[in-house]
Amino acid sequence: MTQLTANPNSPLSDKTISHTSTSLNSFAPRLLDWFETNGRHDLPWQQHQTDTPNPYIVWLSEVMLQQTQVATVLPYFARFMNSFPTVQDLAAAEWDEIAEHWAGLGYYARARNLHKGAKQLVAIIDETGDFPQTLAGWEAISGVGPSTAGAIMAMGLHHYGVICDGNVKRVLTRWAANDGDITKSATTKELWALAERLTPEQHSGLFAQAMMDMGATLCTRSKPACLLCPLQEDCLAHEQGREEEYPVKAKKKPKPSKFSNALLIQNSADEILWLQRPDNGIWGGLWSLPLEFIEKIDGKAVANKPDNKIMTEPQLDVRSNEKAYETEFTTAEQIINEWLNKNQLVAESVSATLFDNAPAPIKHSLTHFHWYLTPQQLTLNTEQSQELTTALQAAEINVNWLNSNEAQATLGLPRAMVKILQ
CATH class of the missing domain: 1.10.340.30 (Hypothetical protein; domain 2)
Incomplete structure (x- = not known):
């Protein structure tokens, strides 16, 4: 056995340990x-x-x-x-x-x-x-x-x-x-x-x-x-x-959930718009798709067609009020959201043309909450993509237009963004 002596000068109390x-x-x-x-x-x-x-x-x-x-x-x-x-x-x-x-x-x-x-x-x-x-x-x-x-x-x-x-x-x-x-x-x-x-x-x-x-x-x-x-x-x-x-650990409260649309905004060259996240906050300094905050609101009574019973379904509602902007949206996402509203443009489910129902959100768990990200797609013409880029650059926001493969090869992307691309 190795001849070593534990540190006798430590402040260990007799109450802390039962060993000899x-x-x-x-x-x-x-x-x-x-x-x-x-x-x-x-x-x-x-x-x-x-x-x-x-x-x-x-x-x-x-x-x-x-x-x-x-x-x-x-x-x-x-x-x-x-x-x-x-x-x-x-x-x-x-x-x-x-x-x-x-x-x-x-x-x-x-x-x-x-x-x-x-x-x-x-x-x-x-x-x-x-x-x-x-x-x-x-x-x-x-x-x-x-x-x-x-x-x-x-x-x-x-x-x-x-x-x-x-x-x-x-x-x-x-x-x-x-x-x-x-x-x-x-x-x-x-x-x-x-x-x-x-x-x-x-x-x-x-x-x-x-x-x-x-x-x-x-x-x-x-x-x-x-x-x-x-x-x-x-x-x-x-x-x-x-x-x-062991170890004994107080039971954690269930994590809250947040919901966002992840906007796949493409130009006429099939390139996707990428934003660099602010240094502080989630994914600081990494590149992300623009995110659109969604607030989960109370259930809404709807009719179940087969038997006409009334049942409650959770509803998701896009909110664009100041409170949401302050707590969820970066400056870049505010600019994009306002620009889309001004031009009456709406992103749609990436599979809307293939399926009757939108795809399930991608669940991404972080330390303090679960994040549900739903991909939404929108294609802009050359004039629109240039106008949006100019609006973002005027606010000194770093933007990149890259296709999926280029983005994964050259940008620092959070794992959640890679999940969406895949």
């Missing part, structure tokens, strides 16, 4: 012995097998891995490293290029923070000659929280660092049978104290990677492989047969 000091001190050695044989050692951002770690690689991977699985991240990471092999390359890149590389990975604020953070890091390197060397230095970088900073310190610099991300919290709540709500600050504080107590002062980077692997491969959300776990002998949740009851 022997269990606490043997946690890291058992985990690292397991990791040496069974852990993942071939991920492209791992730095535990090198004598000269690269914090840029770890920082980039940690940002990408936030709320995203390794399998999803791998091709994006490879592409980023190919295009932006150094933090200086990333800082010097134009936002459109970064957005195109990130498109489809989701949680787009991460990409904005990454670009901003790269510029901050380059300024620090220019001033000091190196990346930040302290936890506080990394936490000052845009988008970097305590766990990400700890991971960079431990794995990217081979200094002492502690992580307590989602995977780690799951392992710890089960091992300690901590039944506190992990969305509450008090529980988070307890888990951080436990993570600090268990993290060895030496090889904390190895320990961080081992904890990540444990949560990703054995101590999974459902059906954890407890019989293979090196910690099972003193895992309190396993002892109680309640592994899947």
Whole structure:
């Protein structure tokens, strides 16, 4: 067994943990012995097998891995490293290029923070000659929280660092049978104290990677492989047969739903109008079809023809009042909506000529709501498309007329837009 000692200086309270000091001190050695044989050692951002770690690689991977699985991240990471092999390359890149590389990975604020953070890091390197060397230095970088900073310190610099991300919290709540709500600050504080107590002062980077692997491969959300776990002998949740009851998390309220028409506005060359979204808000800086806000209103009584029974159907109504503009429409979409109304033009279902019923909306789930997007098509003549373009450009709005293949190849498109095109 690896001879390592957990950090005895952590502020862990006796009330926080029921394990003996022997269990606490043997946690890291058992985990690292397991990791040496069974852990993942071939991920492209791992730095535990090198004598000269690269914090840029770890920082980039940690940002990408936030709320995203390794399998999803791998091709994006490879592409980023190919295009932006150094933090200086990333800082010097134009936002459109970064957005195109990130498109489809989701949680787009991460990409904005990454670009901003790269510029901050380059300024620090220019001033000091190196990346930040302290936890506080990394936490000052845009988008970097305590766990990400700890991971960079431990794995990217081979200094002492502690992580307590989602995977780690799951392992710890089960091992300690901590039944506190992990969305509450008090529980988070307890888990951080436990993570600090268990993290060895030496090889904390190895320990961080081992904890990540444990949560990703054995101590999974459902059906954890407890019989293979090196910690099972003193895992309190396993002892109680309640592994899947942890971590405890308050039941979320059902997500609200929003509805929009996605306007496929085409010109005479079969090119589609694309708008660049504002930097702030959903899909900031990416390219999207114009969206038309729809408000779901109360049901309407209609007759059911077969038996003449009255039944209620949900109705969708396009609203163009100021409140809707303020909360849902970008400036570009307001201009388009007003221009269409002025010219008495209406987009129709893309399959209206083929089917009696319009296609079902495409459901796209975001962090805080479900979004139902219904494709609507409208073809403009040369004069109309030029007039609309001029109106948008007069408001300094970035527009592009590209066909489907060109847009997917050259623009940073949200995954929802790709779904619509497909």
